Amino acid sequence: MANQAERTHAGIVLAAGSGTRVGNSRNKVYLPLAGRRIVTWSLEVFRKIPGIGRLVLVVRDDDRELAAEVLDRELPGVPVDLVTGGDTRHESEYRALLHLAGEIRRGAIEVVLVHDAARPLAPVRIVEEVLATAIQSGSAIPALPCEDVVGVDEHGRMSHAGSGMVRVQTPQAFRSGPLLAAYQAAASDGFTGTDTASCVERYEGLPVQVVAGDPRNIKVTYPDDLFTAELILTTSGYQL
Amino acid sequence: MDNVHIVVLDCHHCRGEHLHEITYAGRLLASSVCSNCGHTVARDLPGLRRAYIADVEHRVRTKPRRMLRRVIRHPVSFALDLPGALLAKPAKMEAELRVLYGRR
Numbered sequence: 001m002a003n004q005a006e007r008t009h010a011g012i013v014l015a016a017g018s019g020t021r022v023g024n025s026r027n028k029v030y031l032p033l034a035g036r037r038i039v040t041w042s043l044e045v046f047r048k049i050p051g052i053g054r055l056v057l058v059v060r061d062d063d064r065e066l067a068a069e070v071l072d073r074e075l076p077g078v079p080v081d082l083v084t085g086g087d088t089r090h091e092s093e094y095r096a097l098l099h100l101a102g103e104i105r106r107g108a109i110e111v112v113l114v115h116d117a118a119r120p121l122a123p124v125r126i127v128e129e130v131l132a133t134a135i136q137s138g139s140a141i142p143a144l145p146c147e148d149v150v151g152v153d154e155h156g157r158m159s160h161a162g163s164g165m166v167r168v169q170t171p172q173a174f175r176s177g178p179l180l181a182a183y184q185a186a187a188s189d190g191f192t193g194t195d196t197a198s199c200v201e202r203y204e205g206l207p208v209q210v211v212a213g214d215p216r217n218i219k220v221t222y223p224d225d226l227f228t229a230e231l232i233l234t235t236s237g238y239q240l
Numbered sequence: 241m242d243n244v245h246i247v248v249l250d251c252h253h254c255r256g257e258h259l260h261e262i263t264y265a266g267r268l269l270a271s272s273v274c275s276n277c278g279h280t281v282a283r284d285l286p287g288l289r290r291a292y293i294a295d296v297e298h299r300v301r302t303k304p305r306r307m308l309r310r311v312i313r314h315p316v317s318f319a320l321d322l323p324g325a326l327l328a329k330p331a332k333m334e335a336e337l338r339v340l341y342g343r344r
Contacts, residue, residue: 223272
């Protein structure tokens with residue numbers, strides 16, 4: 001078992017399933033944004049947290065070369081492990097966890113944070129909060145209240161007001177042991193979760209603690225998101 | 241970095257995921273065009289030109305530091321790539337100016 005001084009936290013950035021790819025098109029997480037690639041910004045936030053000592057980038061097999069080149073150019077000297085992802089988000093997470101499994105079993109990794117590469121603007125404050133909450137209670141996800149959401153029944157009628165509904169963001173943080181155990185149990189069952197929290201809740205019964213998200217922590221989905229992201233980065237002096 | 245990138249993004253206008261052509265002026269986003277419906281999102285050109293000038297100043301100021309970092313890390317590939325990079329520079333600048341003046 002690793003002693004306290006050897007323990008660290010790991011950040012996993014998922015870039016294997018970011019959008020569809022057609023013909024010669026590129027994975028959107030390698031688009032330039034304010035002088036760096038989107039994926040670099042997404043990794044950079046983990047690099048700013050002193051407690052996060054392990055970084056893993058999950059990529060598509062045919063993006064490996066590009067990913068290595070981007071890391072060498074934009075995050076020189078920062079050790080980032082490249083892991084080939086699977087067909088689903090769930091499978092990509094599992095492969096990243098298997099990559100870290102030895103260290104998790106030795107107790108060298110306390111908390112694992114899982115982040116979407118397409119969210120380049122996660123503020124440091126969110127990462128610190130999910131990490132601190134996961135250390136204390138086992139798991140944490142950032143979310144924003146979405147008060148304008150309502151349910152609709154099969155006849156198209158409003159069925160209930162959307163109070164208590166939240167819009168989930170990343171990074172999500174979990175104690176590494178239960179997280180790995182949940183994914184191993186899911187693999188034996190053939191279960192595929194929609195996000196990390198759903199798998200941990202189902203197999204480990206860990207209550208997932210919600211911390212305040214941030215409206216700036218957008219996921220690049222539409223072209224407008226790119227322009228918004230660039231504006232947020234430039235107006236914040238590139239310090240989120 | 242190239243100044244035109246093709247990626248799949250969702251389109252607000254025609255809905256669904258489609259190829260988009262994303263054009264940059266230097267490091268700045270200039271426009272996005274949906275290949276399915278032609279829906280275009282673009283920065284206003286005067287604003288883009290102002291931002292571009294500020295960005296070029298920054299690029300010029302930081303160039304020596306960036307070059308030095310590359311020389312230290314990859315001296316051989318730096319030396320091999322330098323002539324090509326110098327030769328390609330005028331065409332690259334011309335492409336950026338064409339974007340800034342709406343000629344592409």
